[in-house]
Amino acid sequence: MRLLYFILPFLLVSSACTSTSQSSEEDPVEVSYPERAKDMVIYEVNIRQYTPEGTFNAFAEHLPRLEELGVDILWIMPIQPIGEKNRKGGLGSYYSIKDYTAVNPEFGTMQDFKNIVDEAHKRGMIVILDWVANHTAFDHAWTEKEGYHNTDSLGNVTWPEGTDWTDVADLNYDNKDMQSEMIDALRFWVKEADVDGYRCDVAGFVPMEFWNRAKDSLDVDKDLFMLAEWDEPKMHEDAFHMTYGWGLHHYMNEVAKGHKNADSLKSFVSKDYERYPEDAIRMNFTTNHDENSWNGTVFERFGDGHQAYAVFAFTVQGMPLIYSGQEAGLDKRLAFFEKDTIDWGEVKYQDFYAFLIDLKKNNPALYNGEYGGKPEFVDVGNPMVIAYTREKEGNRVDVIINLSGKNQSVSIPESWDFSDVFSGGKVSASITELQPYQYFVGSKSAGNE
CATH class of the missing domain: 2.60.40.1180 (Golgi alpha-mannosidase II)
Structure with missing residues (x-):
């Protein structure tokens, strides 16, 4: 049951499809991103762990509830087949892509995925697909092509330098042919499944020249929403509408531990506004798949204050993120390389997050990026x-x-x-x-x- 008693009486622009307004001649005027995303909220979908079945069709049963929750963007973690060579764990990492233009058979079929996209569109949501451009699986076909991957001194394909990602092969972005094939793969999902954009994994590891080239090419097909998993202003030069608020998130964790105080958050947010362009949308969160699996649940990191920090993330700036199971009070670290199902027995925080989403959508002061108000901090005489x-x-x-x-x-x-x-x-x-x-x-x- 959604909590609606405080909704403010003005007309909201639908985010179900491309927003329009009427000119004097009654011709529709298309609204593009980032304006189209001005009041949106994003939700991360972990297909493997979402249901006991771990399939597209099983996840689809949750779409009515997610519509009721009020989320606008479904970010779906990678759905392609996972590499077997050098695989970690029993099922491997979603981010070890064996084939960019196929579907992981464990999740279902291409048609099953297309059905999710179609149903999400009918319910007023858009779908962005997690995209891994920095690396492939070691058994991806490109490892057999000369110059497509970076190699060590012996000529062996290697994993990304400075990481422990031993299950993935680092791509060589000096190779323009590889770049063109990557753009073709991005276009495939727009054409074949009508996806609405991409969440781009470790986007800063990939040259901006590629991202800008890709976005310019894809814009011919569809106005796409682009999210960079990176926290640098340069990502907004052309390709990306939204970037991760990693810095603010880490500060929140430090305040919760007692290592920093609320005054440090004020300083960080103020500097963030100075660093980033006016039209940049920042994505804020108390959890996501990385935080949950590797650093702990919201209960581990924020304790009894998890709702207070969620209120902060929803109201201080930018677009808030909700991770799979967060509304159900996910209280365990989901295994990353194995099956580990979310418990949906009691969706105890559904109303809480629905309330916050309604508040955001119905007060333009809370809109994303340049469309919302900049926070003006008030001294209340207490640094906590x-x-x-x-x-x-x-x-x-x-x-x-x-x-x-x-x-x-x-x-x-x-x-x-x-x-x-x-x-x-x-x-x-x-x-x-x-x-x-x-x-x-x-x-x-x-x-x-």
Whole structure:
């Protein structure tokens, strides 16, 4: 059941398909990315672990619930066949691609995947496919082609330098023929399955010249949404609309451990706005497949504060990410190279995340990138409490969060006088202390004065 009682009364532009508005001649005007993604929320899909079956068809049963949750972008982890040579574990890594233009038979068929894309489109969602451009499996056909991969001093194909990724073969981007074949493979999924974009794995390991070339080529076929798994401004030069907020995420983990305080988050966010171009969308999260499998669950890293940190990630800037099972309270590290099913017995945080998504979509102050308001931080006299206001064209959101597990004294500004959207309670200068991980959010719409 979605929580809708606080929804603000203005018209939202649908993200179901290419958004349009009407000109004076009633001709539709196409809205492209990044504007089209201004109020979107992204959801990462781990097909292998999502259901006991680990198939496309089994995952498809969850699409009505994800529609109800309110997510807009389904980022699906790699679905291609996994290499067998030098494989890690019993099932191997999704990121060891044996064939760029085929489907892992463990997940189902190409038609099964196309059915997911079609059904997602009908439900107002777009689908982006995880793309591994930096390396292939050691038994990919390209390893037999001269110059397609980097080699060691003996001429042997090698894994990416400086990593322990011994199951994947490093590609050579000096080879223009390989680049062209990679672009053809990207185009295949747009043409064959109608995907809407790509999440590009370790995008900074691949030259920007390739990404820009690929995006310019693919734009002829479809307006695609592009996400870089990288945290550098250069990724926004042409190819990418959104980049990972890795830096902010690591700072959040450090604050949760008590190694940093909320003031460090203020400084980081302010510098992030200075570093990145105005139209850059930053992706913020409390977990994803890497964090969950290798660094711990949200409960391990944030403890009882996992919801408080989620509120921060949803409201401070950029586009929020929800990982598979996060709404069900995923409390285990999912095995990366083996089958390890998510427990959907109780989807205990579905309403919580649906609430946050509704809040975001219905207040333009929380929109992504240049379409939302820049956070203005407020001093409340306590370095473990973060407070900020975001405003955009008469829309306003006020947020105050105790990021610690202890009671914290605060001095709330006299100008703050609002009803908390979660509890309905009044927030004002009369509040002088916050409980552990307590948070308040006030929302005001220009259309609801």
